Amino acid sequence: MSGRVALVTGAAGAIGGAIVRRLADDGFTVAGADLAVGADYRCDVRSEEEVLRLRSEVEGRHGTPSLVVNVAGVFFEHRITELSVEDWDLVLDTNLKGTFLTCKTFLPAMIAAGSGCVVNVASTAGIKGGHTRAAYCAAKAGVVNLTRSLALDHGGDGVRVCCVCPGLIDTPMADWITSRPDALAEFEESIPARRIGTVDDIAGAVSFLASDAAGYMQGAVMVVDGGSSA
Numbered sequence: 001m002s003g004r005v006a007l008v009t010g011a012a013g014a015i016g017g018a019i020v021r022r023l024a025d026d027g028f029t030v031a032g033a034d035l036a037v038g039a040d041y042r043c044d045v046r047s048e049e050e051v052l053r054l055r056s057e058v059e060g061r062h063g064t065p066s067l068v069v070n071v072a073g074v075f076f077e078h079r080i081t082e083l084s085v086e087d088w089d090l091v092l093d094t095n096l097k098g099t100f101l102t103c104k105t106f107l108p109a110m111i112a113a114g115s116g117c118v119v120n121v122a123s124t125a126g127i128k129g130g131h132t133r134a135a136y137c138a139a140k141a142g143v144v145n146l147t148r149s150l151a152l153d154h155g156g157d158g159v160r161v162c163c164v165c166p167g168l169i170d171t172p173m174a175d176w177i178t179s180r181p182d183a184l185a186e187f188e189e190s191i192p193a194r195r196i197g198t199v200d201d202i203a204g205a206v207s208f209l210a211s212d213a214a215g216y217m218q219g220a221v222m223v224v225d226g227g228s229s230a
């Protein structure tokens with residue numbers, strides 16, 4: 001048992017794994033959850049039943065989380081005219097409904113304690129449109145405004161809610177462009193940082209938002225994109 005327990009969803013993924021390691025370095029006892037193997041807890045964040053079971057398991061083993069980091073997500077290129085309703089639901093339910101469900105489930109204990117923090121991993125796709133990703137942009141925009149609205153609703157309860165908007169990060173999710181060296185080089189040349197991001201760029205931002213140093217940040221939308229949306 002540790003004083004500070006953090007729950008990270010999408011923990012078996014590239015960015016989620018880096019966040020788990022960084023928060024552990026920061027002194028948190030970290031419970032990682034994912035649909036895929038490789039995390040401490042198996043949980044489909046689209047299911048309220050599974051998120052409720054996750055809460056029981058984490059509370060029983062580690063204690064009540066004072067930090068929840070929502071990282072679970074899916075992305076694939078698509079055109080709305082060809083997107084099935086099932087794939088729309090997959091994108092919206094994983095990225096947006098999953099964030100709703102963990103917030104619904106884990107916020108009450110934070111509110112009761114009068115302290116806590118939620119950090120949502122959205123995307124620059126949530127603050128601007130993009131080609132061949134309309135459903136993903138809609139879902140991530142939802143995460144951004146869910147973040148702001150929860151900050152308004154629960155700031156007075158002592159809970160901080162913020163989000164990180166990564167730009168292009170070097171993970172398998174970025175295969176759509178990293179598999180095309182010319183397109184990648186052109187993109188990198190076009191942005192101020194002249195490189196795509198690393199998982200540690202995002203883990204560092206989450207670590208900061210979860211820390212006391214960010215104590216006056218509420219509803220913040222922190223863009224970590226090498227300047228691609230500047």
Ligand SMILES: NC(=O)c1ccc[n+]([C@@H]2O[C@H](COP(=O)([O-])OP(=O)(O)OC[C@H]3O[C@@H](n4cnc5c(N)ncnc54)[C@H](O)[C@@H]3O)[C@@H](O)[C@H]2O)c1
Nearest residue numbers: 010012013014015035036044045072073123166169171173
């Ligand atoms: N890689 C990028 O360029 C980039 C850019 C902006 C935002 N993001 C966001 O960062 C987050 C992590 O992305 P990543 O690049 O590490 O991808 P990733 O595919 O490595 O990680 C995503 C993780 O979410 C898990 N997941 C998917 N559906 C789930 C479900 N229903 N329940 C529980 N877990 C589920 C996957 O199993 C996977 O481990 C995502 O939310 C993504 O949208 C990524």
